[in-house]
Amino acid sequence: MSVLIFIDQAEGHIKKASLEALTYGADLAANTGTTAEAVILGTVNDDLADLGKYGVKKIHQITGDAFNQFDTQVYTNAIAQVATTTGATVLVFSNNVNGKALAPRLSAKIKAGLVSGAVALPDTSNGFVVKKNVFSGKAFANIAVNTSVKIIALSPNAYKTTATNGIADVVPFQANAATPKVKILSVNKASGEVPLTEAEIVVSAGRGLKGPENWGMVEELAKLLHAATACSRPVADAHWRPHNEHVGQTGIAIAPNLYIAIGISGAIQHLAGVNRSKVIVVINKDPEAPFFKAADFGIVGDAFEVMPKFIEAVKKLKGVA
Amino acid sequence: MKILVCISKTPDTTAKIAFTDNNTKFDTNGVQWIINPYDEWYALVRAIELKEADAATSIHLVTVGGADAEPIIRKALALGGDEAIRVNADSHDSFFIASQIAAIAKQGAYDLIMAGKETIDYNGSSIGGMVAELLDLPFISLATKLDVASNQATLVCEIEGGEETCEASLPLVVSCQKGMAEARIPNMRGIMAARTKPLKVAEPVAADVLTTVAGFGLPPAKAGVKLVDSENVGELVRLLHEEAKAI
Numbered sequence: 001m002s003v004l005i006f007i008d009q010a011e012g013h014i015k016k017a018s019l020e021a022l023t024y025g026a027d028l029a030a031n032t033g034t035t036a037e038a039v040i041l042g043t044v045n046d047d048l049a050d051l052g053k054y055g056v057k058k059i060h061q062i063t064g065d066a067f068n069q070f071d072t073q074v075y076t077n078a079i080a081q082v083a084t085t086t087g088a089t090v091l092v093f094s095n096n097v098n099g100k101a102l103a104p105r106l107s108a109k110i111k112a113g114l115v116s117g118a119v120a121l122p123d124t125s126n127g128f129v130v131k132k133n134v135f136s137g138k139a140f141a142n143i144a145v146n147t148s149v150k151i152i153a154l155s156p157n158a159y160k161t162t163a164t165n166g167i168a169d170v171v172p173f174q175a176n177a178a179t180p181k182v183k184i185l186s187v188n189k190a191s192g193e194v195p196l197t198e199a200e201i202v203v204s205a206g207r208g209l210k211g212p213e214n215w216g217m218v219e220e221l222a223k224l225l226h227a228a229t230a231c232s233r234p235v236a237d238a239h240w241r242p243h244n245e246h247v248g249q250t251g252i253a254i255a256p257n258l259y260i261a262i263g264i265s266g267a268i269q270h271l272a273g274v275n276r277s278k279v280i281v282v283i284n285k286d287p288e289a290p291f292f293k294a295a296d297f298g299i300v301g302d303a304f305e306v307m308p309k310f311i312e313a314v315k316k317l318k319g320v321a
Numbered sequence: 322m323k324i325l326v327c328i329s330k331t332p333d334t335t336a337k338i339a340f341t342d343n344n345t346k347f348d349t350n351g352v353q354w355i356i357n358p359y360d361e362w363y364a365l366v367r368a369i370e371l372k373e374a375d376a377a378t379s380i381h382l383v384t385v386g387g388a389d390a391e392p393i394i395r396k397a398l399a400l401g402g403d404e405a406i407r408v409n410a411d412s413h414d415s416f417f418i419a420s421q422i423a424a425i426a427k428q429g430a431y432d433l434i435m436a437g438k439e440t441i442d443y444n445g446s447s448i449g450g451m452v453a454e455l456l457d458l459p460f461i462s463l464a465t466k467l468d469v470a471s472n473q474a475t476l477v478c479e480i481e482g483g484e485e486t487c488e489a490s491l492p493l494v495v496s497c498q499k500g501m502a503e504a505r506i507p508n509m510r511g512i513m514a515a516r517t518k519p520l521k522v523a524e525p526v527a528a529d530v531l532t533t534v535a536g537f538g539l540p541p542a543k544a545g546v547k548l549v550d551s552e553n554v555g556e557l558v559r560l561l562h563e564e565a566k567a568i
Binding site (some may be wrong): 010015024039073076081095096097100101102103104105106108111112113114115116117127129132133134135136137138139140142143144145146147148151157182183184185186187188189191193194195196197198201204213223225240244246249251253256258268269272275278279281282292293294295296298299300301302305306309310312313314317 | 332334335338340358359362391413414416419430431438441442443444445446447448449450451452453455459460461462463465475479480481482483484485486487488489490499500529530531532533534535536537538539540543544546547548549550551554555556558559565567568
């Protein structure tokens with residue numbers, strides 16, 4: 001058995017979720033007495049050898065113009081070639097945006113059973129069983145993978161990154177490039193902001209804020225905490241905030257270390273998107289708001305009175321004038 | 322342009338989640354079933370909008386499941402699908418389901434195959450990508466906008482921290498999410514028309530089952546909320562910093 005981890009990058013930089021996948025894959029390799037190798041496609045600015053500190057021994061790098069743009073068919077074909085050459089028996093992805101596009105394709109291509117959204121290392125005491133979230137975080141399932149090659153897509157923020165000492169051996173890999181059939185016309189990235197799915201802290205607000213003009217205090221708190229901003233469904237539906245900020249059952253599911261919910265009542269559909277957050281803080285003037293039942297810390301109070309005090313207290317903590 | 326929309330039956334978003342048979346089966350007792358919201362609000366409704374704008378000629382629906390999936394399929398027909406195919410098989414795992422959908426898609430020679438980005442029960446996000454691979458078609462994942470003109474699709478899809486716009490020729494597989502269309506409800510005319518729309522039953526093709534559910538469980542309950550007085554917000558920040566070590 002050997003483990004092959006896919007390292008995801010954007011604009012030459014390795015994504016945080018991939019560091020989690022590297023740690024996970026290396027821990028899995030150590031537990032099963034094998035080595036962890038990784039594959040990365042495209043040109044990278046970050047120091048790849050340095051990723052050895054997460055436990056990966058060898059990184060196969062596939063370069064060439066064809067691989068500088070993410071394409072599910074081009075990438076799947078290339079990763080399959082590396083998997084075959086290295087004889088990998090477990091492939092690890094992050095279940096992030098690109099992982100969700102690649103892992104299922106690869107699963108169908110090489111007929112390897114896939115567990116997407118894994119939250120723990122496999123139990124190999126009796127077969128190969130991986131724990132994942134189901135029912136939008138309201139339950140978990142243990143999935144038995146019955147194929148000789150297995151694919152795990154690790155839920156972001158579910159596995160702690162650990163770095164020690166180590167240097168990875170970076171080796172070029174010659175892969176055949178498939179012809180891309182999708183043409184990317186433009187990329188629109190909010191620079192300087194923290195991507196919601198990668199954020200350690202998320203500051204989120206709902207209808208309790210009364211209108212889009214009141215989001216300044218949400219953004220100010222988010223900036224102080226280096227957090228991403230989010231919102232509830234009614235807020236996105238009313239176009240107070242963009243759809244990509246909507247967290248909940250029909251929006252984006254997130255699992256940050258800290259989720260701060262301001263003026264959100266906590267309908268079951270909203271909770272389904274955030275219930276895997278490690279710490280939940282709820283600020284709501286209604287003491288009966290269902291969100292308090294799912295919270296770790298709460299303040300019963302008016303957001304417009306509590307938020308300025310909250311921001312002041314965080315400024316004091318951070319030493320910001 | 323012919324569109325195939327993949328439809329899954331899921332428990333209602335407010336359904337109580339419990340398990341039976343020594344935690345190996347979902348407890349369906351008292352559960353209301355709905356069309357998976359991502360399949361309905363985003364994939365199906367956008368398909369209907371494309372047809373209303375004369376960009377599509379027909380919308381077929383496919384589901385994999387037993388006869389108990391038929392009320393859901395009828396509702397999807399009431400919204401605006403033209404005809405439906407139910408593959409009469411248990412939905413074993415995502416590869417098995419994707420294999421069935423791919424077989425139906427091949428037979429029907431569809432130009433566009435649309436699915437929700439995930440189901441709200443198994444949260445697999447797998448069907449679109451697997452179907453695309455089985456048909457050797459391009460796949461656009463997590464799309465928030467889709468337009469089609471003269472055999473060319475233009476899409477906006479999510480990337481980490483933003484979005485990108487891309488184009489691809491048909492045929493194409495797309496997984497859909499919020500932003501793509503506004504939710505609608507079936508009207509009486511649609512409900513009446515759906516009663517007589519074709520709902521074909523197809524037998525499954527042979528396909529492997531790659532994974533099985535060994536068991537389910539519920540997450541541990543929260544210890545309970547620690548309330549802080551609204552006049553003492555500094556205490557909350559102290560707790561988050563010193564106790565929870567979250568900031």
